[in-house]
Amino acid sequence: MKYLIVGLGNIGPEYELTRHNIGFLTLDRLAEKTGADWTSDRLAFKTEIKHKGRTLHLIKPTTYMNLSGKAVNYWMKELNVSKGNILVLVDDVAIPFGKLRMRAKGSSAGHNGLKNIEALCGGQDYPRLRMGIGDDFPKGRQVDYVLGRFTQNEFDELPIMMDKAIEMIFGFCTIGISQTMTQFND
Template identity: 35%
Template sequence: MKLIVGLGNPGAQYAETRHNVGFLLLDTWAEKLKLDFRPKFQGLMAETQEAGERVFLLKPQTFMNLSGRSIRELTQFYKIPSKDILVVHDDMDLPLGRIRLRQSGSAGGHNGIKSTIAEIGTEEFWRLKIGIGRPLAGWDPARYVLASFTKDEVPSMEDVLDRGQEVLRLWVQDESNKAMNMYNR
């Protein structure tokens, strides 16, 4: 069993924001796989079979800062080890359009990752970081992550969502090294 979590904030006002790229990627992949999300574990969950593996997709509905609660509930119920968890989230330290798959690490200032580490008790889980770039001088970072992508940024994000789906597929198939070699540039 594997769990892929997309981080974001619930509600229409956050739907197309930089902070919600985790939700956006899971929505895009679920649409391609013709999956429906249903409420469960303080989140919205979908399930599929990929490469003979049972795969859960989870979008916590607890708001970003409490995302770990939803993740903990699902992982405890299904007894999913941390090595089989992949969390998709935004990263201001990566330029817009870049993605990076990592096996573990610190929260790096991301509150959704901080919550996940606190709730599951380890930093040893996979992350797919999606670059959203840094705000211009004078922009409040909190306002920046909650802002929508500009018209000029949309093509880059569409490309990221396509590449991100391929990373998810490779990760599920235990081809993480291949995914990192292809996309961590």
């Protein structure tokens, strides 16, 4: 069984530790824990890991957030992975910091990365792991907030959140999305 695990984020050092890059950060942690090395490939940084007989293709699109669908669409076709075996890790301001929610499908909720994936991959029916970054920003300052760095308290809590997300990724690939949602969703 093959899976495509997509961490959303923006490339470049100015975005490295920002809330918008939580998908990248989580896949970096997963790669580090499994000893996987990233290579620069078509439209993405890519690596591959094995888990309980499954092959997980991890990608971090190099297209910038708003064009993430280009990389997802390319790798979905290149690897011949069905939409049901794709999991997109995405930051979500509508969820409190540290909370995680996996969904089989859903709207973009205004997230430009998800909007582009929907447009280029044929709709909203693909699994996603929504990673809560909270909404502690003044009205009209959402862009500054998501492109801002984590506070020290958030940064201290981040490993716990990312480790739970990694458990959810493995669950998605082994016990399936329904059981994973039941077991882990906050």
